[in-house]
Amino acid sequence: MVPEKDFLYSCTKASLEEWCVKRTFPKFRSDQIFRHIHERLAISLADMNNLPKDLKAALEEDFYAPSSKIDVISGSQDEVEKLRLELFDGEFIEVAVIPMGEKRTLCLSTQVGCPVGCRFCASGANGLVRNLKCAEIIEEFLYGCSRIGGKCDNIVFMGIGEGLLNTSELFPALEKLTGDFGLSQRRITVSTSGYIPGMEKFAALKREYNLAVSLHAPDDATRAKLIPDPLRYSVADILAAADNWSENSGRQYTLEYTLVAGINDSVDHALQLGKLAYRHHAKINLIPYNDTSSSFKRPALRDIERFEEAVASTGARVTRRVEKGKGAAAACGQLRAEKLNQGDK
Ligand code: SF4
Numbered sequence: 001m002v003p004e005k006d007f008l009y010s011c012t013k014a015s016l017e018e019w020c021v022k023r024t025f026p027k028f029r030s031d032q033i034f035r036h037i038h039e040r041l042a043i044s045l046a047d048m049n050n051l052p053k054d055l056k057a058a059l060e061e062d063f064y065a066p067s068s069k070i071d072v073i074s075g076s077q078d079e080v081e082k083l084r085l086e087l088f089d090g091e092f093i094e095v096a097v098i099p100m101g102e103k104r105t106l107c108l109s110t111q112v113g114c115p116v117g118c119r120f121c122a123s124g125a126n127g128l129v130r131n132l133k134c135a136e137i138i139e140e141f142l143y144g145c146s147r148i149g150g151k152c153d154n155i156v157f158m159g160i161g162e163g164l165l166n167t168s169e170l171f172p173a174l175e176k177l178t179g180d181f182g183l184s185q186r187r188i189t190v191s192t193s194g195y196i197p198g199m200e201k202f203a204a205l206k207r208e209y210n211l212a213v214s215l216h217a218p219d220d221a222t223r224a225k226l227i228p229d230p231l232r233y234s235v236a237d238i239l240a241a242a243d244n245w246s247e248n249s250g251r252q253y254t255l256e257y258t259l260v261a262g263i264n265d266s267v268d269h270a271l272q273l274g275k276l277a278y279r280h281h282a283k284i285n286l287i288p289y290n291d292t293s294s295s296f297k298r299p300a301l302r303d304i305e306r307f308e309e310a311v312a313s314t315g316a317r318v319t320r321r322v323e324k325g326k327g328a329a330a331a332c333g334q335l336r337a338e339k340l341n342q343g344d345k
Helices: 013-020 028-038 055-062 134-149 167-180 196-203 219-226 235-249 267-279 303-312 334-342
Strands: 067-077 081-086 093-100 103-107 111-113 128-133 154-157 187-194 212-214 254-259 281-286 317-320
Touching: 013 028, 013 134, 067 334, 081 134, 081 334, 093 334, 103 134, 128 219, 134 167, 134 219, 167 187, 167 196, 187 196, 196 212, 196 235, 212 235, 254 267, 267 281, 267 303, 281 303
Parallel strands: 103 154, 154 187, 187 212, 212 254, 254 281, 281 317
Antiparallel strands: 067 081, 081 093, 093 103, 111 128
């Protein structure tokens, strides 16, 4: 479905000014609208209390303001809160608000569905519907901030979708988040399943964002059990692309590793992974599989601990993801999958 209007939440100062002139509103109104969005983090015209009614009516006529709405909120603010957003075309995506001590991290989506189709992931189960627009990503951010009551501390693009397959919308959203919204590049992490053409574009930006590469296996045969063709690249090529990103950004990357029982959780896998990470100066983040309805299983705690110890014995830096939000349908894409399974869209 083609959008019928422009999106207010990707407007620039200049485009708002132009719109005000075209609609014969005084130019200072564009500053007010811009400040409402970027300083007060307003996600609806109702929150923009000093704008006259006729201006709000004109904005509503010409723009999606916003284009999405919260459909469901699950979880809790002291654990993980998940928002399912309904988009202008009736599609659904997810945003997670994750507390870490005093800090708040937002986990945002980049696509509706995902074409990579990792076998353990609810988001990829039904393929790709479409890419998100830059404004839809900004609206995710603003909805997340509205739940926090202010600007988030960190953003991770680890929600639904392979962000580096949507660089034409993701990169402008990154620029807007770090420009107009003033977030530090170092507080934003882009995750990839190892999509090399996208990693090359990300490296060419020469910015200080973080890169998280979902490796999930230290060798190609094991990786093939988790990630299907045709969007699976070889481990060696992925690490070469990540090294290139590292040279361009001056930053160390993280290897994300979802631990799945009986697939990639042996001591041998751990030692291979540790040696690879050590050689490539990468950090490792272990993510014990979050049981969904797939046939994969989470390893027992003693196997997770044994794996972590074996990785650490190689000298590689390894952490285990702090697990929160089991009650909030925590695994990526579960809330959207629940909606799809209801068959009401
Ligand atoms: S894990 Fe990420 S890349 Fe893989 S299918 Fe899910 S959303 Fe896509």
